Amino acid sequence: MSETTSIVLVGVGGQGILLATQITARAAIVNGHDVKTNEVHGMAQRGGSVVAQVRYGEHVYSPLVPEGTAQVLASLERIEALRFASYLAPDGLAVVSSQAIIPVTVSSGQAGYPADAEDRLRAAFKRLAYIDAIGAAERLCDSRIANVILLGALSTALSLPPECWAEAIAQCVKPAYREINVRAFKEGKKMVGSARPSTA
Amino acid sequence: MSQRTATRALLSGNEAIARGAWEAGVTVATGYPGTPSTEILEAARAYKKDIYCEWSPNEKVALEVAAGASLAGARVIVTMKHVGLNVAADPLMTLSYIGTVGGLVICVADDPGMHSSQNEQDTRHYARFAKIPILEPSDSQEAMDFLALALELSETHSTPVILRSTTRVSHSSGAVRLGERRAASAGAGFQKNPQRFVPIPLNARPMRVRVEERTAALAEAANNSPANRIEWADRGLGIIAEGIAYQYVKELVPDASVLKIGWVWPFPDELLREFAAGVRRLIVVEELDDILEEHVRSLGIPCEGRKPGPWGARAAVPGIGELSPDRLSEVFGKRPQAHSPATSVNGKDLPARPPVLCPACPHRGMFFALGKFDVVVTGDIGCYALGVFPPLKRIDTILCMGAGVSMAHGMQVAERTRNIDEGKPRKVVGMVGDSTFFHSGITGLLDISYNKGAAVIIVVDNRTTAMTGHQEHPGTGRTLMGEQTISASVEDFGRACGMKNIATVDPYDLKTTTETLQQALDSNEPWLIVSRSPCPLYTKKSVGPARQVNQELCKKCKLCLRLGCPAIEYVDDEIKVNEMLCGGCALCEKVCKDGAFDIAQGACSE
Numbered sequence: 001m002s003e004t005t006s007i008v009l010v011g012v013g014g015q016g017i018l019l020a021t022q023i024t025a026r027a028a029i030v031n032g033h034d035v036k037t038n039e040v041h042g043m044a045q046r047g048g049s050v051v052a053q054v055r056y057g058e059h060v061y062s063p064l065v066p067e068g069t070a071q072v073l074a075s076l077e078r079i080e081a082l083r084f085a086s087y088l089a090p091d092g093l094a095v096v097s098s099q100a101i102i103p104v105t106v107s108s109g110q111a112g113y114p115a116d117a118e119d120r121l122r123a124a125f126k127r128l129a130y131i132d133a134i135g136a137a138e139r140l141c142d143s144r145i146a147n148v149i150l151l152g153a154l155s156t157a158l159s160l161p162p163e164c165w166a167e168a169i170a171q172c173v174k175p176a177y178r179e180i181n182v183r184a185f186k187e188g189k190k191m192v193g194s195a196r197p198s199t200a
Numbered sequence: 201m202s203q204r205t206a207t208r209a210l211l212s213g214n215e216a217i218a219r220g221a222w223e224a225g226v227t228v229a230t231g232y233p234g235t236p237s238t239e240i241l242e243a244a245r246a247y248k249k250d251i252y253c254e255w256s257p258n259e260k261v262a263l264e265v266a267a268g269a270s271l272a273g274a275r276v277i278v279t280m281k282h283v284g285l286n287v288a289a290d291p292l293m294t295l296s297y298i299g300t301v302g303g304l305v306i307c308v309a310d311d312p313g314m315h316s317s318q319n320e321q322d323t324r325h326y327a328r329f330a331k332i333p334i335l336e337p338s339d340s341q342e343a344m345d346f347l348a349l350a351l352e353l354s355e356t357h358s359t360p361v362i363l364r365s366t367t368r369v370s371h372s373s374g375a376v377r378l379g380e381r382r383a384a385s386a387g388a389g390f391q392k393n394p395q396r397f398v399p400i401p402l403n404a405r406p407m408r409v410r411v412e413e414r415t416a417a418l419a420e421a422a423n424n425s426p427a428n429r430i431e432w433a434d435r436g437l438g439i440i441a442e443g444i445a446y447q448y449v450k451e452l453v454p455d456a457s458v459l460k461i462g463w464v465w466p467f468p469d470e471l472l473r474e475f476a477a478g479v480r481r482l483i484v485v486e487e488l489d490d491i492l493e494e495h496v497r498s499l500g501i502p503c504e505g506r507k508p509g510p511w512g513a514r515a516a517v518p519g520i521g522e523l524s525p526d527r528l529s530e531v532f533g534k535r536p537q538a539h540s541p542a543t544s545v546n547g548k549d550l551p552a553r554p555p556v557l558c559p560a561c562p563h564r565g566m567f568f569a570l571g572k573f574d575v576v577v578t579g580d581i582g583c584y585a586l587g588v589f590p591p592l593k594r595i596d597t598i599l600c601m602g603a604g605v606s607m608a609h610g611m612q613v614a615e616r617t618r619n620i621d622e623g624k625p626r627k628v629v630g631m632v633g634d635s636t637f638f639h640s641g642i643t644g645l646l647d648i649s650y651n652k653g654a655a656v657i658i659v660v661d662n663r664t665t666a667m668t669g670h671q672e673h674p675g676t677g678r679t680l681m682g683e684q685t686i687s688a689s690v691e692d693f694g695r696a697c698g699m700k701n702i703a704t705v706d707p708y709d710l711k712t713t714t715e716t717l718q719q720a721l722d723s724n725e726p727w728l729i730v731s732r733s734p735c736p737l738y739t740k741k742s743v744g745p746a747r748q749v750n751q752e753l754c755k756k757c758k759l760c761l762r763l764g765c766p767a768i769e770y771v772d773d774e775i776k777v778n779e780m781l782c783g784g785c786a787l788c789e790k791v792c793k794d795g796a797f798d799i800a801q802g803a804c805s806e
Contacts, residue, residue: 012553013555022373025210025373035373035374035375036373037210037372038373039372040315040371047553047555047558047766048554048555048556049553063368063372063374064368064525066524066525066529079550079551082550083553101778102778103553103554103766104556104589104591104764104766105551105554106551106769106770107768107771108761108762108764108770109761109770110551111552112551113771114549120547
């Protein structure tokens with residue numbers, strides 16, 4: 001299955017994972033690939049864990065990514081990356097936003113939020129880009145754009161040309177927000193610079 | 201953009217069904233929202249110039265409207281989730297006898313794995329039960345193609361047809377080739393023909409015979425349909441795969457021969473026999489029930505799947521829950537892919553992150569107020585089902601749409617007749633949402649009133665069908681077509697049902713809400729309490745300015761944490777409001793006895 005590229009995007013309902021999924025899938029379509037995605041709607045929008053997947057290649061059968069095969073695992077929340085870690089291929093890139101969103105199970109005293117999340121991430125992933133996507137988004141004036149910053153970061157592990165991403169963003173966001181989204185994408189790309197493998 | 205990409209679009213399975221309906225000349229589309237089916241009708245609305253679309257009050261009405269349209273000659277689709285077909289089962293069974301004129305396709309989305317459903321019933325049983333064909337696409341392209349095929353079948357054989365999708369087909373997106381719309385033709389309109397359209401026993405008996413003749417003709421056609429095809433490859437292993445399972449099989453064992461089943465019932469017997477004869481070892485891979493496998497066995501063909509075959513041990517195809525390449529890998533003697541070092545990650549103690557009521561959700565106020573009383577709460581289907589989770593824990597039962605009302609009555613009657621020595625009878629409260637009330641709560645309320653019950657029914661009215669993503673309903677004042685219309689009143693329905701005690705409360709007003717509940721629970725009469733405030737996610741407005749915690753005043757009594765609000769975070773022994781999440785409902789401020797919550801600095805209410 002080496003010819004199929006798999007991407008797993010995770011986060012918390014409301015963070016914009018589904019838009020990031022759509023942009024990624026469209027970038028692959030624009031580049032001429034067959035594409036399949038899968039998303040879970042409904043209940044997951046209510047602050048629950050959200051996982052979405054994109055696969056592209058010459059011909060894609062399953063929309064589901066088998067465990068241990070994703071080239072990229074991108075997470076908008078630090079412990080969600082740990083929750084879905086098993087999807088990543090051994091040589092895959094994990095892109096993780098350092099944001100912590102405290103689940104109600106923690107606030108109501110049923111569970112604890114791991115204090116050592118960053119250490120665990122560094123121990124788990126050989127290739128990790130641990131980025132402050134929210135901080136970068138706020139510098140661009142809108143914390144809601146963290147999802148596109150994450151996209152820019154994860155794009156460094158894929159072979160889709162920049163113009164495909166630009167076209168996909170144009171297809172998915174209103175004209176008034178295109179420029180800020182493109183800037184956010186470039187910003188995310190820059191943030192991974194140092195974590196990028198020399199073999200890419 | 202290149203020629204190659206110009207006509208390809210990225211569509212979800214649901215969007216593809218809607219697109220397929222438009223291209224095939226459908227002019228009427230009805231349904232009731234239900235995950236994972238909802239987006240079909242929402243996508244169809246994009247073609248509202250050509251397709252009349254409506255959210256019906258429930259699935260039974262939706263199918264009956266569709267039946268009327270079909271008999272008048274229109275091509276029509278009707279959409280619902282799997283359990284919705286239970287509601288529409290009554291018209292379905294007899295529509296099978298009457299048959300269709302314009303093509304009629306019932307698009308039913310199953311939910312294997314129960315991502316957002318109370319059961320994982322398998323819609324394929326309904327096809328055999330109602331004696332109508334069922335098609336099952338395995339991706340977006342097929343969702344579009346099969347919709348057109350289903351309409352053709354419906355018109356050729358005068359039968360309603362089910363297009364069965366699943367969560368994974370409905371909510372996966374894929375590249376789809378777009379085409380043009382076929383001209384719509386409603387023919388000459390409804391043609392009177394009582395022998396065909398009026399199933400009084402005299403007419404129904406010959407209809408019954410025609411149903412069997414039709415089934416025989418359909419079974420013949422299923423063998424030659426493009427929906428069913430053999431892909432010969434290595435004959436050592438043959439796999440009969442249906443729906444999404446086909447995609448998993450092709451991914452896992454690309455070299456095996458495959459009989460792809462897209463038209464499940466009536467079963468394509470000739471094709472099944474031909475394929476079985478051409479392979480040495482035969483596996484049936486289907487999601488949920490072993491309908492196909494049992495049939496293959498009934499033909500005298502040895503196979504394996506849910507049950508072992510004659511070829512020795514092999515992992516069974518799981519019959520519970522959703523299939524996946526990972527779950528099927530063992531069936532084909534494959535190990536799951538080499539796992540990443542991430543499998544060694546310390547993830548066992550990660551806190552669960554279940555879906556919760558949103559920040560500023562008006563239901564939270566009602567749940568918190570209910571927490572002050574020792575009552576049983578019979579719940580229903582909607583966002584408020586999330587009130588089952590701690591810390592709210594104010595839902596005790598859920599059955600189906602409308603049962604929140606009727607079960608409350610049954611439980612109250614039973615409590616009333618219970619032996620008093622075994623403890624004081626408990627009061628029963630039924631909870632139902634606005635859309636669910638219009639769907640099937642009204643008849644339950646009528647029952648309570650008519651049969652002199654004493655349950656307290658709360659309609660948590662947030663002015664939208666929230667759980668499925670904010671669809672209109674008879675109370676919202678707007679149609680799916682975007683037009684202004686009547687706004688049906690819950691209170692008026694209560695009065696029409698003969699309810700004498702009707703109160704309307706603002707659930708953010710905890711004091712009045714609690715007092716009203718007290719008054720209702722103290723009386724021995726039935727009550728209807730309408731808890732009304734719009735869903736803030738729908739209005740896209742904060743209820744008020746964001747709050748913050750004054751740490752000097754907070755005594756960490758944790759009473760506010762009992763609200764189960766995602767915006768109130770308790771970490772490192774400090775209670776804080778996440779201002780990004782806070783919707784400004786001020787319930788925290790109202791429950792706090794120490795005045796520790798106030799308006800966040802710099803917060804502004806939109």
